[in-house]
Amino acid sequence: xxxxxxxxxxxxxxxxxxxxxxxxxxxxxxxxxxxxxxxxxxxxxxxxxxxxxxxxxxxxxxxxxxxxxxxxxxxxxxxxxxxxxxxxxxxxxxxxxxxxxxxxxxxxxxxxxxxxxxxxxxxxxxxxxxxxxxxxxxxxxxxxxxxxxxxxxxxxxxxxxxxxxxxxxxxxxxxxxxxxxxxxxxxxxxxxxxxxxxxxxxxxxxxxxxxxxxxxxxxxxxxxxxxxxxxxxxxxxxxxxxxxxxxxxxxxxxxxxxxxxxxxxxxxxxxxxxxxxxxxxxxxxxxxxxxxxxxxxxxxxxxxxxxxxxxxxxxxxxxxxxxxxxxxxxxxxxxxxxxxxxxxxxxxxxxxxxxxxxxxxxxxxxxxxxxxxxxxxxxxxxxxxxxxxxxxxxxx
Numbered sequence: 284x285x286x287x288x289x290x291x292x293x294x295x296x297x298x299x300x301x302x303x304x305x306x307x308x309x310x311x312x313x314x315x316x317x318x319x320x321x322x323x324x325x326x327x328x329x330x331x332x333x334x335x336x337x338x339x340x341x342x343x344x345x346x347x348x349x350x351x352x353x354x355x356x357x358x359x360x361x362x363x364x365x366x367x368x369x370x371x372x373x374x375x376x377x378x379x380x381x382x383x384x385x386x387x388x389x390x391x392x393x394x395x396x397x398x399x400x401x402x403x404x405x406x407x408x409x410x411x412x413x414x415x416x417x418x419x420x421x422x423x424x425x426x427x428x429x430x431x432x433x434x435x436x437x438x439x440x441x442x443x444x445x446x447x448x449x450x451x452x453x454x455x456x457x458x459x460x461x462x463x464x465x466x467x468x469x470x471x472x473x474x475x476x477x478x479x480x481x482x483x484x485x486x487x488x489x490x491x492x493x494x495x496x497x498x499x500x501x502x503x504x505x506x507x508x509x510x511x512x513x514x515x516x517x518x519x520x521x522x523x524x525x526x527x528x529x530x531x532x533x534x535x536x537x538x539x540x541x542x543x544x545x546x547x548x549x550x551x552x553x554x555x556x557x558x559x560x561x562x563x564x565x566x567x568x569x570x571x572x573x574x575x576x577x578x579x580x581x582x583x584x585x586x587x588x589x590x591x592x593x594x595x596x597x598x599x600x601x602x603x604x605x606x607x608x609x610x611x612x613x614x615x616x617x618x619x620x621x622x623x624x625x626x627x628x629x630x631x632x633x634x635x636x637x638x639x640x641x642x643x644x645x646x647x648x649x650x651x652x653x654x655x656x657x658x659x660x661x662x663x664x665x666x667x668x669x670x671x672x673x674x675x676x677x678x679x
Contacts (some may be wrong), residue, residue, distance in 0.1 A: 293360050317513055339385065340443050345653075348405070348440040355443045357383060361400050371397045371646045382596055394646040401456070404435075405615065407449045408442030411435050412512050459642065471642040472496060472518055472652075479655040481508045488512065498654070513674065515656055519640035521660050521672040526637050526644065537627040544620050558666065561603050565597075568596050622666030625677070 333346030340358040341348040357378075364374045371394035378392045385392060404411050430439075476485035478498040485496040497512035513665055529536065574595055578584040584592075629647050637644070653661040664669050 295570055313356065316538050318536065334440075339400065339442070340406065350441055358392055358400055358443050359408060361397060362406075362444055362452060364403055365397075365452055366448070370459075371643065391621070393622075394643070395625065395629055398643055398647070401452050404449075405440070406442065406444040407446050408440055409435065410435050410439040471640075471645050472515065475649065476518070476652045476654060478508060478510055479653045480510055485513075485654070487515070510594070510654060510657060513654065517586045517674045518652065518660065521674050522645055522649070522662065523637045523640055525662055525670055525672045526630070526633070526641075526648070530635065530637075533627060537623060537630075539629070541620060541623055544623070558607065565600055565603050568600050572596055624666070626664055626666060626668065660678060 329593065334343055334348055335346075335526060337343040337348055340351060340354045342351045343349075361374055361378075366378065368378070374397050375392045375394055383392070385396070386674040399405065412435075472485075473487070478485065478500065479484070481498065481500045483498050483500040486499050486502060488495045488497055488502075494515035496515060496518065498508050498510050501510055501512075502507040515617055575584060575589055575592055575596075579586065579589040626648060629644070633644060634641070648662075648664050650663045650665050653663065655661055658674050660672050660674055662672060664670070
């Protein structure tokens with residue numbers, strides 16, 4: 284009886300200690316994190332911060348960006364295609380049809396990938412630091428919309444694109460935000476709108492200084508298709524309304540969807556030994572980071588050694604994750620998951636409330652629009668997702 288009481292007391296003491304140490308570990312972790320942030324921001328100010336990741340076109344070597352010649356040629360081609368008049372969507376189509384491989388993480392190009400490259404100062408050898416930042420509790424990465432100072436440093440590494448080319452691209456991007464009505468083939472809706480009755484593409488018409496889109500079949504013979512012309516603004520308004528709904532509800536929509544797709548993929552690879560072993564090793568490595576945190580909290584591991592070991596473990600986890608992606612990247616489920624993640628990320632990081640049509644966001648999200656009737660549009664997003672939106676159009 285006496286021994287049993289001693290065991291119970293020991294268990295209770297251990298539980299109390301675990302709780303106390305857990306709280307101390309959390310506070311210590313927060314303190315270390317704040318100190319690390321302060322150190323990094325100091326280096327950002329004086330331009331001595333090292334790189335921890337590399338954009339497409341570069342490799343990371345000892346904290347420096349080194350040009351990857353194969354990828355750099357693709358970057359140059361993207362700038363040339365854009366300057367020749369091609370839009371984000373057309374460039375994506377060209378790269379995907381030509382089977383240009385992006386990298387181990389992604390095999391397909393998206394409009395946002397093109398926009399990122401064309402607007403990234405890294406390609407002219409400069410660096411804008413603190414575009415994103417991590418919140419304290421809970422820890423998550425968010426876009427810096429002015430909450431923290433940003434630091435622009437010139438000539439941090441070798442350039443791939445000349446400043447002249449980069450400035451021309453920026454001028455063209457601004458021009459395309461406000462397209463001239465006299466220009467042709469420069470419309471966001473071009474080759475995007477399909478008739479839900481006859482399947483024909485819609486064509487653009489300009490009447491009395493207003494823009495309309497009409498089914499080609501109806502335009503040439505109204506008896507063949509009854510859907511009449513629709514104002515361009517009706518499509519813009521419907522897309523804006525759909526985006527705002529997705530923005531408000533994206534966690535409710537995308538999180539369960541991604542969870543279900545991931546479960547299906549896991550079931551599919553349940554018998555794949557390599558897939559299982561890699562996942563098991565990743566889980567063990569993550570547990571090691573928790574152990575290191577506890578050792579650091581108890582004073583058995585100094586801060587510099589802790590950061591060094593955690594960095595090594597995270598690098599190993601990333602390498603294993605790449606191996607997992609190689610195993611499954613050819614699968615439909617994996618491609619769909621990546622596409623939906625891309626859409627969710629675009630919407631999550633997009634503007635909180637869209638008040639006017641955004642052509643870049645439109646090209647990034649929408650594959651095509653099916654006009655079911657003049658009162659209802661079906662937006663087919665990249666990855667196969669479909670959302671219906673009511674049209675407000677009284678134009679005949």
